[in-house]
Amino acid sequence: MHLLLEQFLEKWVWPTAPGARGAPFRLRITEEKCLKGWEIALQSSLTEIEKGLASGSDDWQRRVALGGYAGEGVQMSIKQMSAQLLSVDLTEQEKYIDLQRMRARQVWDECKHSKLHAEVLMAKGWIKDERELVQNAAAHTQPLPAYFGLSMMFPHIHPLARAAQHYFIEAIACLGIAAYVHLVDDPMVRHEHLSQRDEELMHFMEGKYKIDTYCTTLENQQPVEDTLNFLLHRLRVSL
Amino acid sequence: MPTLRINHERCTECRMCYVACRELNLNAVYVALEPLHRLEIDPHKCTYPVCTVCLAYCPAEGSIVEAESGRWVVPPPADVHRWWLKQAIG
Numbered sequence: 001m002h003l004l005l006e007q008f009l010e011k012w013v014w015p016t017a018p019g020a021r022g023a024p025f026r027l028r029i030t031e032e033k034c035l036k037g038w039e040i041a042l043q044s045s046l047t048e049i050e051k052g053l054a055s056g057s058d059d060w061q062r063r064v065a066l067g068g069y070a071g072e073g074v075q076m077s078i079k080q081m082s083a084q085l086l087s088v089d090l091t092e093q094e095k096y097i098d099l100q101r102m103r104a105r106q107v108w109d110e111c112k113h114s115k116l117h118a119e120v121l122m123a124k125g126w127i128k129d130e131r132e133l134v135q136n137a138a139a140h141t142q143p144l145p146a147y148f149g150l151s152m153m154f155p156h157i158h159p160l161a162r163a164a165q166h167y168f169i170e171a172i173a174c175l176g177i178a179a180y181v182h183l184v185d186d187p188m189v190r191h192e193h194l195s196q197r198d199e200e201l202m203h204f205m206e207g208k209y210k211i212d213t214y215c216t217t218l219e220n221q222q223p224v225e226d227t228l229n230f231l232l233h234r235l236r237v238s239l
Numbered sequence: 240m241p242t243l244r245i246n247h248e249r250c251t252e253c254r255m256c257y258v259a260c261r262e263l264n265l266n267a268v269y270v271a272l273e274p275l276h277r278l279e280i281d282p283h284k285c286t287y288p289v290c291t292v293c294l295a296y297c298p299a300e301g302s303i304v305e306a307e308s309g310r311w312v313v314p315p316p317a318d319v320h321r322w323w324l325k326q327a328i329g
Contacts (some may be wrong), residue, residue, distance in 0.1 A: 202253040209258070
C-alpha cells in the first residue's frame, strides 16, 4: 500500500465515533470495495503527474487546469443546480427558501473552484482572462457520466447513496490532492489543489459520518452497496 | 480532566462537530451569539475524553485542541481516541 494511502487511512478513515452502529458495515465496505479503488485511483494520479513532470513542458498543467475548470466549474454548477431543482416539483420550488439558498451557495462554491483553475491559466499566460474560456470547448467538456459522479444531473435514488458517493469519491479527491502536494513544487499548482483540501475532506467526513450513524440495517446499507458497486464499475471502465 | 476548545485559526466552520454532537444529544458544540456566529464548545456539557465524536469527523487538522495544553487533537492521536475502526470491530 502506498504511504499516502496509509497516512490517509490512519488520519481520517479509521477514527470512529465510540459505539457507532454503522461502523462494522463501514469497515466491511472499506476493506472489500474502497481500498482497492482508492489504491487504483491514487496510483493513476501519481502516474499522470509523474508523466507530466517528465514531459519537459508545462502543458500538462494547462490540461489539468482546463479539466478542473470543466469538471468543477460553471458548467458543473449548472448541472448540480439542475439536479437539485429536479428533486422538487416546479410548482413547489418557490415555497422553499432552502432551495434558493442552496442554489446561491452552489453557484458560489463551483465558481470558487473554477476560479482556482482559471488563476493557474492566467498566471501561466495561457489565457488573458476567464472570459476566454467561454470559447474553449476543453473548459466545458469532461468524460464523467452525467449520473452520480460529481457531474450528476439527477436526484439521488436514496439519501444514503450520496453518503457512499461522498465516502468513496471524495477520498479519491483527497488522495489526488495529496499526490499533487507530494510530487509538485510549482506554487500555483500546489495552491490550486491544496486550497481545496479541507473542503474535499469535509465532504468525505459527511459520507463517513452518515454511514457510521445511519447504515445500521440491511435496508439502509443496500443503497450504499449499490452505489459503491456502480462507482467501482465506473472506475474500472475509466482507467 | 482536559477540556476541548475550537481553534479558530484552523476551523473551517463546516459544522460537522456541531451535527455529530447534536446527534448524540450532548449539544456541547454550539453556535456562539457573536457577530461571526462561530462554533464553540461548552466545557460543562462536553464529556471529553469519554466522548470523542467531534474529533472523529472533523476534517480540519488542528481545529479542535485541548484547552489546557493547546495540543491538536484532530486527527485524534492514538492516546486520545480509543475507537479506531479496526480495533473497535476486532
